[in-house]
Amino acid sequence: MSIRYLQIGLEEDPVAGGAGPLSLRFEQLIPENHEFLMTFIDYDLSHVELPLAEYLACLDTGRDAKKQLLVSAVTELQKMHPYFMVCRENAAKLLNQCFADHVRIRFPSLGEQEQKALFLKVAVTDYSFYAAPDRFFTPYLLSDGEHILDRLYTLQDGLRKWIFLTIDNTSPALAALSAKERSVLYAHIACRDMDFPQLHLRTEYSTRSTPRMLKRLPPWDFGHGEDAGADAIPLKGHYDLLGQELDALMQDPAGEIPPLMQDVIDAAAGTCEDCDVITYYIRSFANLLELEVYQMVHADLRMKRCKNCGRYFIVDKSNQEYCQRLAPGS
Secondary structure, rough: OOOEEEEEEEEEOOOOOEEEEEEEHHHHHHHOOOOOHHHHHEEEEEEEEHHHHHHHHHHOOOOOOOOOHHHHHHHHHHHHHOHHHOOOOOHHHHHHHHHHHHHHHHHOOHHHHHHHHHHHHHOOOOOOOOOOOOOOOOOOOOOOOOOHHHHHHHHHHHHHHHHHHHHHHHHHHHHHOOOOHHHHHHHHHHHHOOOOOOEEEEEEOOOOOOEEEEEEEEOOOOOOOOOOOOOOOOOOHHHHHHHHHHEEEEHHOOOOOHHHHHHHHHOOOOOOOOEEEEEEEEOOOHHHHHEEEEEEEEOOOOOEEEEOOEEEOOOOOOOOOOOOOOOOOO
């Protein structure tokens, strides 16, 4: 039986200097009862956002930031999930990402250097490797400015929908579907901007710069292609309506599966048993070889060097000494 660990972040060593990865036993953050996940799903994020809003008010008033408000926000994050308790640097990373987003949205007319100066006024600087502005001022802005903690609100909302469609049995109509059918339905609704539906299940397998494993599901034509008729729903409209149907079903779980959601289920009929394809995203030649060895280890394959040619070969029996290759010149 394998012992599973989660590498959850970096931990700064104040004595030796620098930082190193922090690993925990799998069950410390993902217990069998999944209580931490369920706590986050229902957590009122305003408990974190209210002290943060008061803390960031200094950017408008010019006064010094009240550090106690920041401490209060971090304490709430730690209550929300132990991920932020066992590795306190994770809270610093998340908050600094949110602060950089807030500065860029709140002060769009300022130059980048002025924005970075404002960021440093409020950034969590206890951990040097998560305090550099360049780390957070990237070309990509993942917030729309509605909330300081947009990243967490988006994550929470996405998880609620994922769980409702795939494993929540509150809706009798959804509960009657197979796990595969429910996953297909979620994959299609959640990945509206993709060329094909995806389950968005990603996991890293290696100990170094790792590729990601992505489960994919096949696409179906819902009448919005080039050959679609005059009555076909445009692609954007298709996904907008699906989103509206999902929201309505979440509001009234006792209802029947809405018509467009049912179309997705029907389109997947007969394909659910063999629709999973696993793709490994290889970022380097080293990743490719690491993946191969990783798969061989977990398949419990064994190798030996052939006593004839000296090259490795896969052995079926422990006493096997020779490979099946043809001898040179034969």
